[in-house]
Amino acid sequence: xxxxxxxxxxxxxxxxxxxxxxxxxxxxxxxxxxxxxxxxxxxxxxxxxxxxxxxxxxxxxxxxxxxxxxxxxxxxxxxxxxxxxxxxxxxxxxxxxxxxxxxxxxxxxxxxxxxxxxxxxxxxxxxxxxxxxxx
Amino acid sequence: xxxxxxxxxxxxxxxxxxxxxxxxxxxxxxxxxxxxxxxxxxxxxxxxxxxxxxxxxxxxxxxxxxxxxxxxxxxxxxxxxxxxxxxxxxxxxxxxxxxxxxxxxxxxxxxxxxxxxxxxxxxxxxxxxxxxxxxxxxxxxxxxxxxxxxxxxxxxxxxxxxxxxxxxxxxxxxxxxxxxxxxxxxxxxxxxxxxxxxxxxxxxxxxxxxxxxxxxxxxxxxxxxxxxxxxxxxxxxxxxxxxxxxxxxxxxxxxxxxxxxxxxxxxxxxxxxxxxxxxxxxxxxxxxxxxxxxxxxxxxxxxxxxxxxxxxxxxxxxxxxxxxxxx
Numbered sequence: 001x002x003x004x005x006x007x008x009x010x011x012x013x014x015x016x017x018x019x020x021x022x023x024x025x026x027x028x029x030x031x032x033x034x035x036x037x038x039x040x041x042x043x044x045x046x047x048x049x050x051x052x053x054x055x056x057x058x059x060x061x062x063x064x065x066x067x068x069x070x071x072x073x074x075x076x077x078x079x080x081x082x083x084x085x086x087x088x089x090x091x092x093x094x095x096x097x098x099x100x101x102x103x104x105x106x107x108x109x110x111x112x113x114x115x116x117x118x119x120x121x122x123x124x125x126x127x128x129x130x131x132x133x134x135x
Numbered sequence: 136x137x138x139x140x141x142x143x144x145x146x147x148x149x150x151x152x153x154x155x156x157x158x159x160x161x162x163x164x165x166x167x168x169x170x171x172x173x174x175x176x177x178x179x180x181x182x183x184x185x186x187x188x189x190x191x192x193x194x195x196x197x198x199x200x201x202x203x204x205x206x207x208x209x210x211x212x213x214x215x216x217x218x219x220x221x222x223x224x225x226x227x228x229x230x231x232x233x234x235x236x237x238x239x240x241x242x243x244x245x246x247x248x249x250x251x252x253x254x255x256x257x258x259x260x261x262x263x264x265x266x267x268x269x270x271x272x273x274x275x276x277x278x279x280x281x282x283x284x285x286x287x288x289x290x291x292x293x294x295x296x297x298x299x300x301x302x303x304x305x306x307x308x309x310x311x312x313x314x315x316x317x318x319x320x321x322x323x324x325x326x327x328x329x330x331x332x333x334x335x336x337x338x339x340x341x342x343x344x345x346x347x348x349x350x351x352x353x354x355x356x357x358x359x360x361x362x363x364x365x366x367x368x369x370x371x372x373x374x375x376x377x378x379x380x381x382x383x384x385x386x387x388x389x390x391x392x393x394x395x396x397x398x399x400x401x402x403x404x405x406x407x408x409x410x411x412x413x414x415x416x417x418x419x420x421x422x423x424x425x426x427x428x429x430x431x432x433x434x435x436x437x438x439x440x441x442x443x444x445x446x447x448x449x450x451x452x453x454x455x456x457x458x459x460x461x462x
Contacts, residue, residue, distance in 0.1 A: 050414070051385040051425070057352075075351035076365060076419040078383075101413070133351045 028120055035091045037118030042126055044087035045069045049078065050101070057133055067126045075133040079105040084128065091118025104130050170196040170289040174281050177263070180390055180400035181301040184273050188266040188298060192220075194283035194291070195259035201286035203253045206239070208264050209280040210247040211296075215267035220249045224260040272300040302403050303459045305391060308443065311343035313450035318342055318372070319357070321379070321431050321438045324456055329372065336374035340431050341381070341440070344369055345450035355445050355452055356419035357381060357427055365417040380430040382414035384439075387426055392441040392455040406437040406459035421445070421452075435461055
């Protein structure tokens with residue numbers, strides 16, 4: 001009888017360990033939680049100069065349907081050294097990652113950034129169109 | 136046997152707890168029957184040539200033993216002419232003002248030694264010492280020996296330092312005016328008018344200008360002669376072609392340059408580690424309390440130009456510069 005109980009206990013322990021090791025919260029390649037949210041948009045956009053002060057003349061115009069961000073910057077802005085800042089909907093992430101200064105100097109080739117939704121299934125590519133103040 | 140050990144152990148615990156619970160009574164410290172001294176350094180930040188390092192030197196002995204005779208400071212590198220030891224002892228009155236009481240003759244400099252001889256009967260004094268950093272100390276280390284002598288023959292000393300003297304130079308409150316006094320030379324740490332700029336054309340690193348142009352924000356600018364786009368209406372002296380790297384900075388109000396309440400100092404290390412290779416050759420839309428990192432075309436000098444104030448009506452500004460010679 002005692003031997004029987006021992007066996008059952010061992011089995012239960014083994015099963016318990018297996019169950020507890022199962023991953024319940026999936027994460028993506030960045031270690032970020034993959035959720036159920038499918039929303040995918042940019043809610044705010046900021047552009048800072050090398051002195052960490054804004055270079056925008058006015059608020060950036062974000063069109064979530066056309067997937068464009070139109071931003072007008074001051075005359076004389078150093079377009080090669082800018083820090084873009086995206087505010088995204090909850091759980092979304094941006095590709096490519098912004099890790100430092102970005103070069104926006106080629107105005108004919110606007111930079112593009114892709115927003116990936118919380119469930120990592122919806123991807124939307126936004127185009128950042130810069131215009132510089134002219135006299 | 137087992138119980139004996141336990142018993143001993145309990146007794147031991149009891150004794151330890153009793154002894155640790157004993158309250159130590161406060162005793163008024165006894166006055167040391169000797170001459171004593173102490174020093175604090177009052178200035179903070181890097182030590183720049185031409186500025187002071189300030190100390191407060193306190194010395195005292197019991198009244199029954201005698202009075203103070205002299206106080207002396209020896210600097211390992213002779214201080215500049217303006218070095219002095221205060222001959223007044225200060226106290227703070229009810230309104231928070233420092234009031235000085237003369238206790239000795241004016242200090243005498245002899246080489247690196249600065250001496251005050253006491254003329255009042257006093258057994259305690261705090262004298263301030265101002266070491267004006269000489270050019271010869273640039274990049275070196277300087278230390279100090281403070282010595283006090285009493286009438287009973289006792290003497291005490293206190294060593295301070297060594298303190299590193301910075302390599303950088305500084306110039307404060309240069310007035311720049313659009314079109315008239317607008318040509319800045321980092322090499323000469325000076326601002327030139329058009330006539331002088333023509334004579335020093337090859338040394339012009341930056342041009343100051345103020346523009347109010349419709350539809351754009353230009354205002355105050357520090358532009359290198361090569362950035363002609365951002366020099367509208369500026370007549371450059373022939374030969375002024377330098378392309379200076381300029382990077383705008385905000386919120387860096389160096390204490391020496393700004394003389395505001397912010398305890399931020401730019402030191403040699405900041406210039407050594409500065410990397411503005413990707414910076415443009417102009418900075419426009421400058422505001423008061425902003426600044427720019429600058430690197431001259433030949434890479435010989437790195438500087439920080441701080442804008443102390445601007446005036447849109449007179450199209451002028453006041454700037455201060457810290458400069459570092461690259462090796």
